[in-house]
Amino acid sequence: MEVSHGNYYTDPQQPVRAGITRAMVGAHDTLDYGVTLAMAKCDNGNAKRPHTHPHAQLAIVVEGECDYYVDGTCDKRVPGSWVFVPANVEHYIDVQNSPCPVMNLDVFLPARPQYVQEYDEFLKSLEQK
Numbered sequence: 001m002e003v004s005h006g007n008y009y010t011d012p013q014q015p016v017r018a019g020i021t022r023a024m025v026g027a028h029d030t031l032d033y034g035v036t037l038a039m040a041k042c043d044n045g046n047a048k049r050p051h052t053h054p055h056a057q058l059a060i061v062v063e064g065e066c067d068y069y070v071d072g073t074c075d076k077r078v079p080g081s082w083v084f085v086p087a088n089v090e091h092y093i094d095v096q097n098s099p100c101p102v103m104n105l106d107v108f109l110p111a112r113p114q115y116v117q118e119y120d121e122f123l124k125s126l127e128q129k
Helices: 113-127
Strands: 014-017 020-025 036-042 056-063 066-070 073-077 082-085 091-094 102-109
Touching: 014 113, 020 113, 036 113, 056 066, 066 082, 073 082
Parallel strands: none
Antiparallel strands: 014 020, 020 036, 036 102, 056 082, 056 102, 066 073, 066 091
């Protein structure tokens, strides 16, 4: 049996928008279980982009400090804290004055295969350089 593995600190970081990059965690393996995991790195002063999507999202702060907005309500997030965002509810992260970049593990239900496909394309573009 082949077991996949990785390290989100050293895996290639795909640019998302100003101040935010991400690496897929488990990528293809987790799709079979109906879930997608992405570790996002969010820097102080990140670009804010309130958005919705048809996936529920569990956001877990692993490192750093941020404000996380869900449906217009702001909550301070610190390492170990999490927030559940139901499907189709507006949300976004705001990182200001964090002692280090925020490492935020996003768990999406159901799976987001387009995220995995976009990450695969990003990795292929790195190989071509």
